[in-house]
Amino acid sequence: MDKFRVETIAATANPQQIVWAAMHQDYSEEFVWDERDRFPEESKAGELIVKHLIAGNRGHWGPLEHPQIILNVGYFPHSMMQQIRTHRVGISFDVQSFRYTGSRIIDVIEDKRNIEDVFYLRPVGNYTNRQGKRYFYSEEQRKQDLKWCLEACKLYQQRINEGLAEEHARSLIPFDARQHFIMSCNARSLMHLLDLRWKKDAQLEAQKFCELLYLRFEEWMPHVAHWYEENRAKKARLSP
Numbered sequence: 001m002d003k004f005r006v007e008t009i010a011a012t013a014n015p016q017q018i019v020w021a022a023m024h025q026d027y028s029e030e031f032v033w034d035e036r037d038r039f040p041e042e043s044k045a046g047e048l049i050v051k052h053l054i055a056g057n058r059g060h061w062g063p064l065e066h067p068q069i070i071l072n073v074g075y076f077p078h079s080m081m082q083q084i085r086t087h088r089v090g091i092s093f094d095v096q097s098f099r100y101t102g103s104r105i106i107d108v109i110e111d112k113r114n115i116e117d118v119f120y121l122r123p124v125g126n127y128t129n130r131q132g133k134r135y136f137y138s139e140e141q142r143k144q145d146l147k148w149c150l151e152a153c154k155l156y157q158q159r160i161n162e163g164l165a166e167e168h169a170r171s172l173i174p175f176d177a178r179q180h181f182i183m184s185c186n187a188r189s190l191m192h193l194l195d196l197r198w199k200k201d202a203q204l205e206a207q208k209f210c211e212l213l214y215l216r217f218e219e220w221m222p223h224v225a226h227w228y229e230e231n232r233a234k235k236a237r238l239s240p
């Protein structure tokens with residue numbers, strides 16, 4: 001899958017147990033902290049929250065807003081980052097801005113970095129435009145486009161050498177420079193994002209991002225993730 005990466009930096013421990021505790025407090029007469037030694041273990045808690053909170057699309061999503069995951073997303077094109085950053089509720093981002101550094105652009109000219117590590121171009125292959133018209137993106141076109149990126153790196157270097165600030169010279173960078181970012185969200189907002197960006201009319205690279213995001217979700221909250229995969233994934237359901 002290209003060079004794309006989604007890695008977990010940190011995540012709330014025992015997330016399914018936490019969701020269970022939140023659900024339990026909704027109907028318990030007791031202060032649930034006092035019962036913490038009797039909380040169901042993580043896997044059992046996962047089964048219980050699927051059964052009592054989300055199976056049958058009951059719409060009781062609040063308890064899923066407590067556990068948080070912090071991810072490092074890498075090597076995706078700028079355009080994909082823009083799409084993901086439209087999600088505002090329950091999600092925070094820190095994105096490389098090219099205001100403070102652009103040395104990786106210059107590294108390309110100095111042969112310290114491969115141009116494909118810095119810019120993203122779709123692979124050679126068959127594609128369809130938004131009107132359903134098919135076209136072929138050829139090896140030759142891709143070569144020319146890489147050359148265009150290289151020329152832009154040269155001009156960027158020239159402008160930096162002439163004294164321009166990085167935030168000024170960044171206007172010259174081709175649109176789909178790869179841009180790393182940190183993203184944090186809760187389990188509910190994660191599923192909302194998957195709902196909107198894993199469906200077939202989402203940008204191809206956003207769908208790839210969702211494939212990797214799902215893997216991190218599955219490691220973290222396996223019962224909820226499996227329920228999600230069976231019931232909502234790629235089905236363009238209205239988001240939770």
Ligand SMILES: Cc1cc2nc3c(=O)[nH]c(=O)nc-3n(C[C@H](O)[C@H](O)[C@H](O)COP(=O)(O)OP(=O)(O)OC[C@H]3O[C@@H](n4cnc5c(N)ncnc54)[C@H](O)[C@@H]3O)c2cc1C
Pocket residue numbers: 086087088089192196197201202203239
């Ligand atoms: C296939 C696709 C194509 C798109 N194309 C474009 C495009 O061309 N240009 C463009 O600018 N955007 C585009 N978008 C972005 C889209 O319009 C939304 O901004 C984006 O998907 C964020 O989702 P969300 O509104 O669910 O926000 P989130 O921040 O993820 O919010 C979660 C939920 O909170 C509620 N909510 C959040 N903010 C508000 C609010 N201000 N008022 C009321 N309720 C709110 C809604 O119920 C929302 O679903 C596209 C999205 C998709 C999936």
